[in-house]
Structure formats: structure tokens, C-alpha cells
Amino acid sequence: MSTTSRRRRPTALVVLAAATSLAMLGVAAPAFAHGWIGGSGSELVARQAMPGNGDIGLVQYEPQSLEAPGGFPETGPADGHLASAGIAQFSELDEQTATRWAKNEITPGPHRFGWTYTAPHNTDQWRYYITKNGWNPNEPLKRSSFELLQVVAHDHSAANTNPVHTITIPSDHSGYHVVLAVWEVWDTPNAFYNVVDVDISGSPGSADTQAPTAPTSVRSTATSSSSVGLAWTASTDDRGVTGYRVERATASGAFAQVAQVSGTSTLDAGLVASTAYRYRVAAVDAAGNVSPYSAVLSVTTAAGSGTGAVPAWNPSGAYAKGDRVSHGGVVYEAVLTHQGSGDPGWITARSLWKPVG
Template sequence: MLATATALAMLGVAAPAFAHGWIGGSGSELTARQVMPGNTGLGAVAYEPQSLEAPGGFPETGPADGRIASAGIAQFSELDAQTATRWAKNEITPGPHRFGWTYTAPHNTDQWRYYITKNGWNPNEPLKRSSFELLQVVAHDHSAANTYPVHTITIPSDHSGYHVILAVWEVWDTTNAFYNVVDVNISGSPGSADTQAPTAPTSVRSTATGSSSVGLAWTASTDDRGVSGYRVERATATGAFAQVAQATGASHLDTGLSASTAYRYRVAAVDAAGNVSAYSAVFSVTTGSGSQPDTQAPTAPTGVHSMATTATSVDLMWTASTDDRGVAAYRVERATPTGAFAQVGQGAGTSLVDSGLTAATAYRYRVAAVDAAGNVSAFSTVFQVTTVAGSGGTAPAWNPSGAYTKGDRVSHGGAVYEAVQTHQGVGDPSWITARSLWTPVG
């Protein structure tokens, strides 16, 4: 990450503020092709390793054959070179391995899907969709990706030699996904059986208590091969413990509780082999009475940014706030650079399309969270964005198989789009939604 930032600064290139991630983060045993030490001749992707974005839905849609490693992005086409000796390889054995991600924009996430090349694939041919078979799916709860940064993926024992692993990070709030390929050389026998359980979680505590919910947090466990999750159990003051959740991180919001009731909680860690730690110390807490007034405001929203900007609209997104009794809505305010802020929208979700704007004009936005009792959070950091210039005439219809140069404009579905980069279409009708290829301008 530091090397990438330094290289960008030397070249005078600004790193995109909200895009997006790669494999090779803290706690990772493996590293993606575009950031793998020893790989040379990478071209532009060496300075944008986080930007391998394309339509989701792989393998039915997404990058075409021969363009999978580059996510179909012409300026990153060096990644699509494919021979048995072209790329440096991660040396691994069959069995579980940790894949850690570095995120520059931890989008709300649906899931991660990991694929591996089939036995008998040809390493001297371009990567094809049919080259891969599904290896593992890592489900997520639609929260930010960085709440689950490391995944334990098991490499099958029937694979050996050079293979390519394809990781697909499927974003929840757009139709796109991010694609990373990882070159591996699989040798030896599976590692010794994992029989060591994780350490027990410690310091179980309440982060917020309402009349019908308890927010729990604890200090994470450790394990020689990585913790895959936590088993959360609950009991009344005199009842038996029963599992109420399988958390992926070191926190959980337990809901649907009774007011003015004592509950006990204990937590155990689980690894990928199914080994279970000892339980944490029991934590006791009593929910509030329904009559207690709610005086605690939510936390301020963070990460306000634009997913798309046209001549007349800005598509805003932000990271959700938290509240001891739940966030009811978000208040969005807008101002010109010298004007006063005024509310332009309010809704329950973490996004808003602000329309009816003026082309080529700077606007400032800030967002606050509101709970059911009317408590209002502090405002987010102000985010400024400038709408694009008007389209200046009728643009030709978009051709999914056409060749386009950066700056070309096309019309599709009643909107005008501008090419972000030079590329060749392959007939995929979903590419017009890929923000790495097209951006709406009117």
C-alpha cells in the first residue's frame, strides 16, 4: 500500500478516493497478481491495484474470456497475459489458507466467491470462464466489507502444480463486482490435521442496551490457522444457554428481547476445521424498561461519497451510523460552496439520488442520522462534488460490441454516458453499468 501510494505521487497520479480493494492485506497468506512481489510489466494496474471492477454475476456475466484477470478493462490488459511461467506464484499446500483483503473503499458486501482452475486446464491459454470451478462462497451480512477482511479458503487435495484462483467480491449496493486473480503453485500433501482450538474470547461487554436489544462486543480470539467465526449463546437468569447467532466478527446485536429482563451471554470461537474454543466468561445484562426515555443520539455517518455524477444529479452513498435503539432515518443537506446548508432528502437507507441540479456546478453535502426518538447525530464530514457539463447534443446509441475511446459519449435507456477509458465491447449488455467503463453525464 505504501509503495503504491509513493509510486502514484511520483507519477503525479491521484489515487481514486473510493475504489476499492485487492488480496494481500494484513493477515493474508496469499497475494493477488497485480501486487505480487516479483511481477513486472504490469502497466497501469500497478498504480491502481484496487480498481479491477466489472459487472457481477460471474461466470454467466462479468469479464469475457481472455479478459478475466483485467476485469475487462483495456488499460489493465497486461494482467491478461497467460503462460505457465509469466507470473510469480504463491507457494502453498492443499488445505486451509487465509485470504486477506486490503480495502480502499469497504463497500457494503453481499458475498465473496472463490474459484480455482479445473484440473487439466491449459496454463498457456488465456483464462476462460470455463477454466474455473467454484471453490468456496463466503457469505456476508451486507455490512461494510472490512468487517470481515480475512477468509479461510480450503485448497482441494486433488489439485497440484500451477493453478489460478479467482476471487470475486460482490458488492451489495451496486450491480458490479471486483475481480482478483491469485497465481499459486500447489505442492506437497495437505498440512497436518488442524486439532488446535482457538483461544477463548474475552471481555464480553455491552455496547448499547435498549428495552428489546443488547449490543455485544468482545476481544477477538486467536488461532494458529485463523478464526472463522464466533458462536453467541444466550440464557435468562435461570435458564439454559442456547445459540442465538454465529457472528463473523467480534460483535453482535441481539434483538427481539423482553424489556426489564436479565440475560446472560457467553461466546466461543470456531476455526475452519470446526474446533471450538472454551467459552468466554459469562456476561450478564438487563434490558431497559420500555418507559425509559431515549436520549442517546446515533453516531455520525461516515464515508460520504458519490457513486455516479451526471449534469443534473449526484448519487450519494455513506456508511451507516449506529444507535443503541436503532437508526430510523438519515437527513441529507446540500449547499453551494458559499451558501447555507438546507435539507434535500430524508430516508431510511444509506444512499440518496439528489436530482434537479445545475450542470458544471459544485455542491457540498453532509448527512446526519436520526433515531425513532428524534435524537440527531452530529453531521458527517462535508463532501464536495461538481456536476458534469451538459451533454451538448444527441449522443449515438450505445453498442455493446462497439469500440470506444475515452471521452466518447453514447445514449442508452434515456441517459447519456461518457467512456471512462478506451475499451472494446464484447456484447455484454450489462457493461453500460460498469462505472470503470462508463459514467452517466446526463
């Protein structure tokens, strides 16, 4: 297993200092940590919050506190300590037998994993893993027991802008399995680790052949000389919509996909000033059924001429890839989506901005 996630890590010393101070006071180091699976809209509950699990020690008072270094599986908690995130005060969670833990009863197919956030950090992504067929439930949880199940990408905004994730449990898994969810934070070097015990039985049911309804009310939320913000009204589906395909017309008039998102908005960047663009949106469900397309929306970008038509750089602003700003008489273009990253000259050295004029 591997990941290509890359996150800025400006606060490692701050995190270490806070953890050291808490330890000196006799408090669990991650007491300031902030999230667990089992929130509103969730079909499943993480081990530390699951009813019927008996004595689980101090973690019952801090279900949000399973925090450890990010970058799993290359880094993160040691094998045998994945459930506790390597925190000694929460070691009860690392007990592992086939019968130790109460289980969420589920069938194969899509299920909602909802998070409760006590502090919704800016977020890189969530990654979900599941134990492989043939894993030993009577041995401590280790990396080699898991395979990647699904990645939920995010735009580095607060985690609570995407609190519920539809994760598909594979039909070739049955019986007792463990799902490991890794919430990769963007504004610290850490991640949160939750394990969810599941008993997979039955079948996913009859094949899903019903497509979602078409998205409606596609509209522009903001335009600049180089970007168009889009939003639409959510589609409905008998088993749930998992995402939306956003398409833009090419010069030939044919439409091509420019984004696939889980929410009902997106930003299309890197565009040409004073140019008309045409968009349409379709919904997709877990079975891959695609809805009819929305009505086509035509949007014209703002005029641009030199740095005067480009907004001034805001040191605390949120920027999408392709956005342009002016600073010191130079126009910069965002190479990556980011927020509040300092002077553009400083950012350029870190491949977040590039000068374009």
C-alpha cells in the first residue's frame, strides 16, 4: 500500500510542544484532537464509540483523540497499535480477537461513514482501508492485513464541509472485517485513525440499474478573468448519489469532463479572459449509473489586461489551481489549491505559485 498525499507541515514543533506540555500535566497527549466516525448521517460507528464494547478505558471519554503522525502506511502508528493510534492511554483498543468487539452488521455495497468533528481541521483527504480476505482476526492489526478500499479527496478546506462519505464494501468480502479510516489533516503533520468493526453478510441485493435524476439549477457563483465557480441543486437516487461529473464544451462544441466532485459545487480555473464557456453536469451513483445531463449553462469570464485586471494577492486567501493574482507588479498563477501560504515569492520556491507576467 502507498499514498501520494503531500501536505504542508508548518506546525510540527507546535504540535510536539503541545503534546509535551500535556504529558507533563499527566494528560493524554492528543487531548486536543478532534474527530471520530459515528456522526449524523452515519450508518456505522467506530470501535471507540460502538455500544456493547465493554471496558475500553479512557478513550470512552475522548473518542475524538486518536491522533498520530500522518502519511500512513509509510508512517503513522506502529503495527499492533493501529486502533489506538499508538497512544498508550488508549491501548485497550488494540486488543484483537474474533469476538472482542461488537460489530456493525452490514451487507456489501455502498454505506455512509459519517464523522463527528469537535474541531474540523483543514483537510487533505480521507483514506479507507479494509482487511484482506484471509486475514487473521485473532492477531494484532498490522499494515499487511489491509488493502486500500477508497480515497475521498478534499480541497484543504475544513473537514466538516464533507462530513459523510459513501464507501462501497466489496462483494467478495464476507464475515468479520475491519475498516481502517485515516483522516489526513492539511494544517498539521498529523492524521486521525479510526477502526470500524463490521460483519458483512448477505448480498448487495438486486443490481442497481436506476440512474439518478438530472442536476438542476446549474448556475455561476463567481467569475474572474481566469475562473468560473459553479453550483447546482443535488440530484436524487434510490440508493444514493456518490458524485457529479462536470463537463465543459471544447472549441469543436463537444463536451469533455473537467471535474468529478462529491458535492454540489466546483471551481473551473485556468481559463481565458473575456471568453464564453458552456457547462453541463451529470450525477453518478455507486453502481456507475449516470443521470441525464443538466441544462447547459453559458458563462463569460471577466475581462483581463495586465496586472490591473487581476486581483491583488491576499496572504490569507483561499486559491484554486489556476487562479491568478498580482503582487509587486507580477502576475502569479496558483499551481496547487491552497490557503494562506505567505508571500508569492516565498510560495514559488515551494511550487505553489508560478509567475506568468
